[in-house]
Amino acid sequence: MMKRGCHLLRRMAIALLATVALGTTSATADDVPLVADLSNHLVAITSRFTGASVLLFGATDGTGDIVIVIRGPVKDVDVRYKQRFGPIWVNARSVTLRDVPSYYRMASSRPLAEIVPNELLSRYQIGLNNIRLNPANEKTATTADLDVFRQALVRLKTDEGLYSEELGAVNLMSNRLFRTELYFPANVATGTYLVEVYLFRDGAVASAQILPFTVSKIGVDADIYDFAHNFGLVYGMLAIAAAIAAGYGASVAFRRT
Amino acid sequence: MQIYLPIAEMSVNIFLVLALGGGIGLLSGLFGVGGGFMMTPLLIFIGVPPAVAVGTQANQIVASSVSGVLVHMRRGNVDLKMGAVLTIGGFVGSSLGVWVFNVLKRLGHIDVTIAFGYVVFLGIVGGFMLYESLPGVLNKGAPMPLTARGPGRHTWMHGLPFKMRFRRSKLYISALLPLAVGFVVGILGAVMGVGGGFIMVPAMIYLLGMPTQVVIGTSLLQTIFVAANTTLLQAIFNQTVDVVLALLLLVVGVVGAQVGARLAGKFKGEQLRVMLAIMVLAVALRLALDLVIPPQDLFSLRESGG
Numbered sequence: 001m002m003k004r005g006c007h008l009l010r011r012m013a014i015a016l017l018a019t020v021a022l023g024t025t026s027a028t029a030d031d032v033p034l035v036a037d038l039s040n041h042l043v044a045i046t047s048r049f050t051g052a053s054v055l056l057f058g059a060t061d062g063t064g065d066i067v068i069v070i071r072g073p074v075k076d077v078d079v080r081y082k083q084r085f086g087p088i089w090v091n092a093r094s095v096t097l098r099d100v101p102s103y104y105r106m107a108s109s110r111p112l113a114e115i116v117p118n119e120l121l122s123r124y125q126i127g128l129n130n131i132r133l134n135p136a137n138e139k140t141a142t143t144a145d146l147d148v149f150r151q152a153l154v155r156l157k158t159d160e161g162l163y164s165e166e167l168g169a170v171n172l173m174s175n176r177l178f179r180t181e182l183y184f185p186a187n188v189a190t191g192t193y194l195v196e197v198y199l200f201r202d203g204a205v206a207s208a209q210i211l212p213f214t215v216s217k218i219g220v221d222a223d224i225y226d227f228a229h230n231f232g233l234v235y236g237m238l239a240i241a242a243a244i245a246a247g248y249g250a251s252v253a254f255r256r257t
Numbered sequence: 258m259q260i261y262l263p264i265a266e267m268s269v270n271i272f273l274v275l276a277l278g279g280g281i282g283l284l285s286g287l288f289g290v291g292g293g294f295m296m297t298p299l300l301i302f303i304g305v306p307p308a309v310a311v312g313t314q315a316n317q318i319v320a321s322s323v324s325g326v327l328v329h330m331r332r333g334n335v336d337l338k339m340g341a342v343l344t345i346g347g348f349v350g351s352s353l354g355v356w357v358f359n360v361l362k363r364l365g366h367i368d369v370t371i372a373f374g375y376v377v378f379l380g381i382v383g384g385f386m387l388y389e390s391l392p393g394v395l396n397k398g399a400p401m402p403l404t405a406r407g408p409g410r411h412t413w414m415h416g417l418p419f420k421m422r423f424r425r426s427k428l429y430i431s432a433l434l435p436l437a438v439g440f441v442v443g444i445l446g447a448v449m450g451v452g453g454g455f456i457m458v459p460a461m462i463y464l465l466g467m468p469t470q471v472v473i474g475t476s477l478l479q480t481i482f483v484a485a486n487t488t489l490l491q492a493i494f495n496q497t498v499d500v501v502l503a504l505l506l507l508v509v510g511v512v513g514a515q516v517g518a519r520l521a522g523k524f525k526g527e528q529l530r531v532m533l534a535i536m537v538l539a540v541a542l543r544l545a546l547d548l549v550i551p552p553q554d555l556f557s558l559r560e561s562g563g
Contacts (some may be wrong), residue, residue, distance in 0.1 A: 031360055046261065080558070088548045090366065155556075218264075224264070225266075233489070240489060243323070247319065251323070251328060
């Protein structure tokens with residue numbers, strides 16, 4: 001583990017040196033106060049996928065604070081609330097929230113209050129309390145009620161390891177280099193992720209960069225999934241054929257022994 | 258070692274799944290039951306989404322039924338005509354069942370329906386088996402005789418139209434009866450992910466009055482078609498059949514069943530049934546507690562429209 005960490009660090013350092021070297025020699029160096037990149041632009045979900053981490057690293061042209069926000073592909077999500085129905089607990093009420101990011105992580109180099117004014121936090125949706133979660137149907141619930149459902153969503157997503165915020169998780173080195181580790185658990189959704197990197201100076205955005213990266217299923221599992229969803233009929237027939245063959249094979253083997 | 262299930266979209270420990278498949282196979286060989294009614298709840302316990310557990314289980318039932326029916330066919334214990342009538346009822350029932358499943362899934366009630374269905378049926382089956390076999394074990398005396406509705410006794414059922422002769426079963430009854438039995442079991446199978454053998458077998462003996470030796474083979478025969486139909490419909494409309502999971506369970510299940518069948522000779526019939534009854538009741542109790550105990554979190558998330 002240590003060894004891998006050192007290795008990564010060295011790779012990152014080399015990459016950074018290269019970036020900085022390029023930056024200082026190129027003519028547009030002064031126009032780019034912020035440069036960032038990821039160690040990996042593709043997280044592949046294979047049959048042995050148990051989660052993955054990606055290193056985000058970069059450099060700035062001077063002092064400032066770094067805030068990063070990662071958002072996964074959005075989906076509509078039903079938040080359901082259980083109530084007692086006789087002796088049993090059943091889903092009684094639900095609110096559909098629109099365009100809910102399947103993954104969200106915020107990391108900053110210092111506590112947000114010291115870096116970003118509140119109105120910017122909500123404008124850029126920085127922090128778990130500032131993710132924009134609108135109901136699909138405005139009439140479904142009162143505002144107070146809606147907040148309860150929103151908080152429940154954030155809490156559940158956090159429990160699943162899909163939502164997180166961490167102050168101080170971005171390491172700044174000599175006010176020039178920064179790095180942070182992004183972790184994606186096994187239940188991460190596939191699709192395009194956007195990493196927003198903000199450089200804040202004096203409570204304003206000095207520079208920003210958006211890095212896309214992809215989480216996708218690779219190999220046999222991806223093929224099976226696609227096949228099952230695109231060709232349900234054929235998939236079902238193949239599954240049955242496989243089952244019949246296995247059953248027949250078992251019966252034949254059973255008779256012989 | 259973890260393996261990723263492409264349809265369930267989760268990683269599971271491969272040895273856990275193999276142990277589960279092997280264990281249930283062992284039980285099915287040992288006790289002569291399909292094992293589907295134990296498999297689905299256990300899959301749910303290890304974290305497989307209930308919908309996927311049900312769809313996948315149907316696929317596995319196809320394999321074990323084919324394997325079983327071939328053995329019974331060689332012994333001449335399959336009533337093809339009865340099987341056909343049951344199957345027609347079963348087809349209609351399981352098609353309706355998949356539709357019901359889809360509606361419940363959309364409403365968000367599928368999990369509670371599956372769990373509730375299991376509590377009721379496992380409770381009844383386990384309770385009945387315990388009641389029937391416990392006296393035999395405790396007294397070491399003769400097992401309690403089962404009082405079946407013998408052929409020749411006339412009830413309202415014999416006044417129904419569309420009479421048919423079932424030669425293997427030595428019956429002359431209305432085709433509506435096996436149709437209805439197949440229909441009801443078909444619905445249960447699709448919604449709960451069971452072959453329905455544990456409901457079908459008593460229904461065939463006590464309701465239809467079929468001779469016991471023909472019952473198991475015939476029940477297995479119709480189970481193949483109903484389970485295949487369920488698999489197909491689940492695959493088309495709900496995409497909840499995980500072939501990776503099904504194959505893992507199936508391969509070890511077959512081996513387990515053989516070992517189980519051999520072990521069965523070393524125990525007394527009533528002892529086996531008491532053990533099975535206790536296990537069935539334990540699963541039912543665990544599921545019942547999940548329904549009744551206040552959930553740790555009243556909120557839950559589900560992808561919309563899925």
